[in-house]
Amino acid sequence: xxxxxxxxxxxxxxxxxxxxxxxxxxxxxxxxxxxxxxxxxxxxxxxxxxxxxxxxxxxxxxxxxxxxxxxxxxxxxxxxxxxxxxxxxxxxxxxxxxxxxxxxxxxxxxxxxxxxxxxxxxxxxxxxxxxxxxxxxxxxxxxxxxxxxxxxxxxxxxxxxxxxxxxxxxxxxxxxxxxxxxxxxxxxxxxxxxxxxxxxxxxxxxxxxxxxxxxxxxxxxxxxxxxxxxxxxxxxxxxxxxxxxxxxxxxxxxxxxxxxxxxxxxxxxxxxxxxxxxxxxxxxxxxxxxxxxxxxxxxxxxxxxxxx
Amino acid sequence: xxxxxxxxxxxxxxxxxxxxxxxxxxxxxxxxxxxxxxxxxxxxxxxxxxxxxxxxxxxxxxxxxxxxxxxxxxxxxxxxxxxxxxxxxxxxxxxxxxxxxxxxxxxxxxxxxxxxxxxxxxxxxxxxxxxxxxxxxxxxxxxxxxxxxxxxxxxxxxxxxxxxxxxxxxxxxxxxxxxxxxxxxxxxxxxxxxxxxxxxxxxxxxxxxxxxxxxxxxxxxxxxxxxxxxxxxxxxxxxxxxxxxxxxxxxxx
Numbered sequence: 001x002x003x004x005x006x007x008x009x010x011x012x013x014x015x016x017x018x019x020x021x022x023x024x025x026x027x028x029x030x031x032x033x034x035x036x037x038x039x040x041x042x043x044x045x046x047x048x049x050x051x052x053x054x055x056x057x058x059x060x061x062x063x064x065x066x067x068x069x070x071x072x073x074x075x076x077x078x079x080x081x082x083x084x085x086x087x088x089x090x091x092x093x094x095x096x097x098x099x100x101x102x103x104x105x106x107x108x109x110x111x112x113x114x115x116x117x118x119x120x121x122x123x124x125x126x127x128x129x130x131x132x133x134x135x136x137x138x139x140x141x142x143x144x145x146x147x148x149x150x151x152x153x154x155x156x157x158x159x160x161x162x163x164x165x166x167x168x169x170x171x172x173x174x175x176x177x178x179x180x181x182x183x184x185x186x187x188x189x190x191x192x193x194x195x196x197x198x199x200x201x202x203x204x205x206x207x208x209x210x211x212x213x214x215x216x217x218x219x220x221x222x223x224x225x226x227x228x229x230x231x232x233x234x235x236x237x238x239x240x241x242x243x244x245x246x247x248x249x250x251x252x253x254x255x256x257x258x259x260x261x262x263x264x265x266x267x268x269x270x271x272x273x274x275x276x277x278x279x280x281x282x283x284x285x286x287x288x289x290x291x292x293x294x295x296x297x298x299x300x301x302x303x304x305x306x307x308x
Numbered sequence: 309x310x311x312x313x314x315x316x317x318x319x320x321x322x323x324x325x326x327x328x329x330x331x332x333x334x335x336x337x338x339x340x341x342x343x344x345x346x347x348x349x350x351x352x353x354x355x356x357x358x359x360x361x362x363x364x365x366x367x368x369x370x371x372x373x374x375x376x377x378x379x380x381x382x383x384x385x386x387x388x389x390x391x392x393x394x395x396x397x398x399x400x401x402x403x404x405x406x407x408x409x410x411x412x413x414x415x416x417x418x419x420x421x422x423x424x425x426x427x428x429x430x431x432x433x434x435x436x437x438x439x440x441x442x443x444x445x446x447x448x449x450x451x452x453x454x455x456x457x458x459x460x461x462x463x464x465x466x467x468x469x470x471x472x473x474x475x476x477x478x479x480x481x482x483x484x485x486x487x488x489x490x491x492x493x494x495x496x497x498x499x500x501x502x503x504x505x506x507x508x509x510x511x512x513x514x515x516x517x518x519x520x521x522x523x524x525x526x527x528x529x530x531x532x533x534x535x536x537x538x539x540x541x542x543x544x545x546x547x548x549x550x551x552x553x554x555x556x557x558x559x560x561x
Contacts, residue, residue: 104316
């Protein structure tokens with residue numbers, strides 16, 4: 001079976017000479033949720049826009065469900081729904097009309113039942129006759145999603161879906177994305193909120209300065225690069241780290257009242273017992289301890305820093 | 309052929325016309341009415357006939373053309389400029405529609421509006437001036453062909469323009485002079501010999517001349533040349549639009 005999206009040796013050089021993407025290879029599989037992470041200006045949106053037909057590629061090849069996005073653009077684009085980052089909406093159109101417009105534009109015969117389902121799923125049904133300009137930002141975001149789903153796409157792109165969205169709507173949107181996935185829709189999202197990727201993605205790709213520096217199962221990535229930390233709050237602050245403990249992965253906080261011990265979260269021997277025993281030998285008392293697992297965010301920051 | 313796509317764009321654009329009925333229909337009708345009152349009835353009554361046609365009736369084809377050209381250009385250019393400006397163009401660019409389908413949708417709607425407008429202006433003119441139409445079929449052909457051609461030109465201007473100023477400047481600085489110097493208010497043979505030659509480089513001359521021929525059977529240039537010139541201009545615009553979509557000019561970076 002071929003992948004839903006296949007990006008092969010993709011390069012993009014803008015007219016001004018700016019190299020936005022360099023030799024990107026990426027396969028996205030049927031029914032997965034793929035999160036594309038990267039700092040601002042890394043090329044996330046350029047990549048999405050090329051796949052969706054908004055930007056011309058310089059060289060390379062992109063297939064959507066096996067269709068070449070240039071030679072077979074009709075078939076390729078019919079597979080794809082796009083929710084862009086910015087809230088581009090017509091001000092005077094009504095919700096029902098604008099969603100029906102999108103369906104027609106994508107070459108589908110009218111299907112009021114489907115439009116109704118989409119609007120109900122997105123809690124837009126009550127607003128179907130409201131002009132878009134009278135909707136709140138969050139509601140406009142829902143309209144954008146409804147438009148993208150109007151033609152029953154197989155692949156959905158969400159470019160920064162949570163930008164400017166409140167917590168409740170974000171949760172609702174995650175719920176919706178999961179539901180879509182259950183119905184077999186492949187989802188590609190870009191996001192600034194690593195939390196979002198951590199919550200939802202099956203696989204994660206990290207893009208930095210136009211290069212895809214990593215593609216990995218989220219779980220595997222967190223296992224491989226995740227670290228754990230043990231924090232000990234000391235009874236009496238220390239001026240310096242005792243010589244006798246220098247062989248351990250220990251750091252002393254600036255205030256001197258906290259010892260931080262890092263260890264591999266998945267090693268068989270964490271070394272915590274040894275540490276605590278040796279602290280006892282040194283008469284270093286602590287009143288509290290806590291452990292913390294590094295999040296995808298920490299991993300992401302480290303990765304992007306390591307690839308300047 | 310994505311017929312649903314064409315229909316979606318066409319309907320969207322027509323809906324915009326109904327929303328903005330005042331400026332789409334009323335304002336050109338009012339301004340043309342003023343022309344008829346001033347040039348047709350007031351001044352026209354003191355002018356002699358031109359080639360056997362009363363002055364008021366003589367200027368009708370030219371005035372209709374003036375509105376037709378201005379409205380075709382401004383409708384079509386605004387229709388494509390707005391989505392570019394507001395960003396909603398993303399949807400058209402990401403949809404499985406060919407450039408020809410996009411053009412048929414946008415330009416078709418703009419041309420429909422102008423044609424309707426042309427008919428309304430003709431009916432309005434009937435209130436002020438008596439006129440007859442000798443070749444009604446040709447009159448309609450000219451009306452529609454001109455609407456399509458200049459809507460195409462407007463579409464191109466809308467894509468080219470990246471500011472509202474540019475959007476306004478072509479109709480104002482180019483089209484108005486061409487129409488006024490294109491024989492709306494006079495017959496070309498009333499000009500001195502040198503200017504008669506210069507005038508032949510003005511494409512609008514052929515439109516007005518052909519249109520007037522459809523009304524009264526009088527023309528400055530042969531009707532065949534008029535039709536050929538419109539078709540030539542139409543083809544040139546189509547070619548330019550094809551190039552725009554192929555190269556991504558101002559649409560796809």
